[in-house]
Amino acid sequence: MSRLDFYRSLATPSDRRILFMVLDGLGGLPHPETGLTELETARTPTLDGLAGRGETGLTTPVLPGVTPGSGPAHIALFGYDPVEHQVGRGVLAALGVAADLRPGDVAARINFCTLDGDGNVTDRRAGRIGDEIGRPLAGRLDAMVDPDGVEIAVRHVKQYRACVVFRGAGLEGKVADTDSQQTGVPPLAPASLQAGSERTAQIAQGFVERALAELSDQEAANGVLLRGFDGYVPLPSMEHLYCLDAAAVAAYPMYLGVARLAGMEAHGVADDPEAMVAKVLEMGSKDFVFLHYKSTDSRGEDGDFNAKVAEIEKADGVLARLVEEFDVVMVTGDHSTPSSMRAHSWHPVPLLVASADCRANGGQGFGERSCVQGALGRVRSDEIMPLVLAHARRLKKFGA
């Protein structure tokens, strides 16, 4: 019996509601002058209070030493094995904009790009065109017709980014990126990486050629780069696995996408604390609300220690207005993003779970070092869901 099947056999409904808040890239490293991390520096009365009455620990995202991207990191947080369930970015992008996606469809990300007269890429982001240009261009590509009868849908994502969904018989998703990540060279041809994906590569090639013709009236966005091809295989849903009616609240399409992949009802909001609080409070009928807070990661990637501290403090303020609405509150990050590294990292991430059934941690606050002493100990990130379900009395006893 698989681990998830085992947990599924124990899942049971309950009226205890769960807030599952992910501060993207939460974990950090010490500032050389103070010796304190971003989280240890931030004034976080709500997080400290929850840590005091709850239990803390540290999560290992994926496996020791592994630096995860946001996709696998969230797949693990939702309880799935992120190595077993690898999902291409094209699929996450398409789910993120709520594109119609059915099992067997193949999806890829699109960047509009600039090509010179020789067909070489001069700008991989087409001069960072805005939505007002990108959206109608995506619409024009969506209106093109594939002569072989494959259904091809194009959806705008943001600025110079879009995504494409291929639907038809005999399509598999193991196709190489056409984006070589370089300028001064032409885009690559879409190449099949595995037997079974040849037809997809051929259909994608036709799509690219029609797109070049369609975009020939454009100066900046006169080409397309495709990447992150993958076939869509839905995950077993949270409803199916955990008997949870689950919702997601997030400002960025990627996180809405991974939430939809897990069967959550996904709600986009403005990237603004007031909007997040209001949307979560609308979710009163939901058993489980995943709230994604992005800017902690963004400021870490900027390398701006103080700005990341400020975002953690803002997130603490969001949490302050939500905790009373839930029986179980979980807070962690999907991975660390130390501002000193300006990138995601493999370091374990602070974790707290607060409910009525806790071995209260006491007054050590919520930080990377204090969590080492917490009652939850080390937790692999795909173990958080069962812990949270247990605290919500949503797992039956195993055996008599």
Added chain:
Amino acid sequence: MSRLDFYRSLATPSDRRILFMVLDGLGGLPHPETGLTELETARTPTLDGLAGRGETGLTTPVLPGVTPGSGPAHIALFGYDPVEHQVGRGVLAALGVAADLRPGDVAARINFCTLDGDGNVTDRRAGRIGDEIGRPLAGRLDAMVDPDGVEIAVRHVKQYRACVVFRGAGLEGKVADTDSQQTGVPPLAPASLQAGSERTAQIAQGFVERALAELSDQEAANGVLLRGFDGYVPLPSMEHLYCLDAAAVAAYPMYLGVARLAGMEAHGVADDPEAMVAKVLEMGSKDFVFLHYKSTDSRGEDGDFNAKVAEIEKADGVLARLVEEFDVVMVTGDHSTPSSMRAHSWHPVPLLVASADCRANGGQGFGERSCVQGALGRVRSDEIMPLVLAHARRLKKFGA
């Protein structure tokens, strides 16, 4: 190679003796007034002394978030994977009363019950009849003969409880309970839950019909309810796996049953500290003695914080009189039973191992929070056996 086969390849005899003491439901949650758990509240000089000179940690029973019943919790403590080796309660009950059980037999639990004139259950426990009524009734059912030649043995367990063992060709154990857990309705017919178990269901139906005729002279115990059907598949024994001559001392049949399942020589005793001490001291020739202390769990399930504290203190007194007899002493619980929850829970359980080869923990005592800091760290409960064997110098070096 399976994990158990690997450990088996390393097992070797030694003269170091192991006391393996399980305080049922040991783990708890803080009292709202004092902030201390039952174990943290109890005065436990022996446990504290062992924790000081030994190593402590916390065990996760089964998997994170999982609340185990006593059966799988003990199967894990004895080193077996409790998800792989799921054993029905009928088998544990039959082993608990030392019924003759052979591979391929099917066993089920019996409750004597009261039926009204329409055949509806009015009392699922037959007015809680005592042993003086239950035992001879079990004997009468045991004397009945199956017309198809299936050997059927009935053994009394306690009060209104008994068990039945079916032996014959073509019997499998996937049969549904006849106990609907309700009154005012008739017992269910025994139904096959899986291809291969049809014959068992049919034989059980005949048994129930003969039992009704046999019990028609009874007022309270005029019916039977069957549950926990399962086929008997013995576990590889502790002798086979670990080269251990192992004994169990327990007051409740269930724990004697799970010990016999692991091939231990099982000794029932009165539920009394003096009797336990005396019986363990009789086991001087045994390599390994499993001592089960039940009342910590019972008082937790009662929701009586102070009574659970008192039982922990009594168990500490039992231990005080035994430690000198053993080279390695292990103490833990099979799961937590916080009195605030009045039920088993998923919370990790304090663990200690004391031997001559310890990184002594120092003077922090033995409690849920102090064990977070212990040298053993987090241990899945099926990892305890190899640790204990190592401390008894019963595992050879792996490789050169």
